[in-house]
Amino acid sequence: MRWRHPAVVCLIAALGLVPAAGKAGGISVRDAWIREAPPGAPLMAGYLELRNTTSRPQVLVAASSTGFESVMMHRTMVKDGMAGMEHLSQIELAPNVSLIFAPGGNHLMLMNPKRALRAGDAVVIKLEFRGGLVLPVTFAVRK
Amino acid sequence: MNKISRDFSIMVTTVALLAVLAGVWLADIDRAYDSRATLLPDQVMTLFSDPKPLTAFALTDDENRVFDLESLKGKWSFLFFGFTHCPDVCPTTLAVLAHARDNIARSTVGAENVQFVFVSVDPNRDTAGKLRQYVDYFDATFVGVTGDNAQIASLAGQLGAPYRVAITPGVENYPVYHSTAVFLVDPRARYHAVFTPPLDAEAISRRFKVVRELEGDNAA
Numbered sequence: 001m002r003w004r005h006p007a008v009v010c011l012i013a014a015l016g017l018v019p020a021a022g023k024a025g026g027i028s029v030r031d032a033w034i035r036e037a038p039p040g041a042p043l044m045a046g047y048l049e050l051r052n053t054t055s056r057p058q059v060l061v062a063a064s065s066t067g068f069e070s071v072m073m074h075r076t077m078v079k080d081g082m083a084g085m086e087h088l089s090q091i092e093l094a095p096n097v098s099l100i101f102a103p104g105g106n107h108l109m110l111m112n113p114k115r116a117l118r119a120g121d122a123v124v125i126k127l128e129f130r131g132g133l134v135l136p137v138t139f140a141v142r143k
Numbered sequence: 144m145n146k147i148s149r150d151f152s153i154m155v156t157t158v159a160l161l162a163v164l165a166g167v168w169l170a171d172i173d174r175a176y177d178s179r180a181t182l183l184p185d186q187v188m189t190l191f192s193d194p195k196p197l198t199a200f201a202l203t204d205d206e207n208r209v210f211d212l213e214s215l216k217g218k219w220s221f222l223f224f225g226f227t228h229c230p231d232v233c234p235t236t237l238a239v240l241a242h243a244r245d246n247i248a249r250s251t252v253g254a255e256n257v258q259f260v261f262v263s264v265d266p267n268r269d270t271a272g273k274l275r276q277y278v279d280y281f282d283a284t285f286v287g288v289t290g291d292n293a294q295i296a297s298l299a300g301q302l303g304a305p306y307r308v309a310i311t312p313g314v315e316n317y318p319v320y321h322s323t324a325v326f327l328v329d330p331r332a333r334y335h336a337v338f339t340p341p342l343d344a345e346a347i348s349r350r351f352k353v354v355r356e357l358e359g360d361n362a363a
Contacts, residue, residue, distance in 0.1 A: 035234055035235070035238070037230075037234060037280075038227075038234075038276060038277045038279070038280030038281070039276060039280065040273070040276060041227065041234075041277065042228055043228050043229070043230035043316070044230055045230040045231045045234070074230075074231070076231050076232055078323060079320075080305060081303075081305045081322055081323075081324075082305045082306060082307065082320035082321055082322060082323075083232045083320065083321060083322075083323045084318055084319075084320040085231070085318065103231060103232075103235040104231065104232060104235060104340065104341070107230065107231050109230050109231075110230065111316070143238070
């Protein structure tokens with residue numbers, strides 16, 4: 001039986017022990033949030049924790065949202081005492097491993113929000129995985 | 144009560160007790176070391192035994208006024224170098240600093256003679272108006288300053304704050320590289336200490352309290 005079988009997916013979902021903001025195809029999501037930004041700030045960052053509960057690697061290949069002009073996967077890198085951003089074209093999640101997007105590390109760079117986002121708002125960002133799985137995740141805007 | 148739930152209760156109680164004891168122990172350590180001992184170079188802050196006096200520089204603040212060496216005198220200044228098109232490090236750091244300022248403002252000595260300065264290394268995009276709006280969001284007392292590259296380099300060089308702006312024609316979001324440290328300049332405009340990531344508001348305000356007490360009238 002392959003992991004993609006609906007019954008297995010349901011079983012995996014049912015076994016989830018932690019409250020998840022979203023869950024599909026064996027990828028669970030926790031603590032998806034966007035830092036509220038100053039008014040007019042052109043760039044924001046989204047953070048979350050992803051966990052691959054399947055027995056094979058999952059590859060995050062893109063993220064998109066109707067709430068922003070564009071969404072990119074970035075990582076803050078510190079080199080020679082300077083922080084800079086590195087664009088990531090894909091991120092692999094090994095089986096049963098969590099991938100954390102957090103301040104100072106991996107983040108979703110959110111460009112030009114379509115409307116001003118304030119703490120308390122929610123925005124959906126779709127995470128696209130290799131093989132066609134699309135996981136819509138609701139991000140809470142907070143300070 | 145069945146055995147499993149009783150065992151579970153005992154475990155929870157034990158964990159809770161251990162947590163309380165650990166908290167008391169850590170608080171004791173904190174009190175015992177709330178002295179010069181904590182001020183040795185550590186994960187939070189490096190304090191210089193012989194603070195280096197800064198020399199003349201000239202920048203412009205977010206209301207188009209001169210911000211120079213004189214602007215640093217008579218106040219403790221926390222300085223951070225960044226840019227407003229920065230989605231991750233800059234807002235994270237400024238949020239921590241705003242929280243640290245709240246802590247300092249609530250302390251007995253207050254934040255009257257303390258200023259927080261955001262130095263934009265990206266004057267090409269960060270006009271005075273944009274800087275004002277940006278820093279204001281984090282804390283109404285924060286000051287945004289910038290200047291031309293030579294002017295920024297003059298201050299950044301003295302603090303050892305590396306930065307690089309890779310302006311690329313036609314690219315809206317060109318890369319900007321900047322220091323992640325927070326620099327503390329004393330009221331005599333001397334480079335007094337530096338905080339390095341991971342930055343924590345409580346740790347910063349607690350260390351600053353001790354630095355200020357140690358300096359007393361010396362720094363003023």
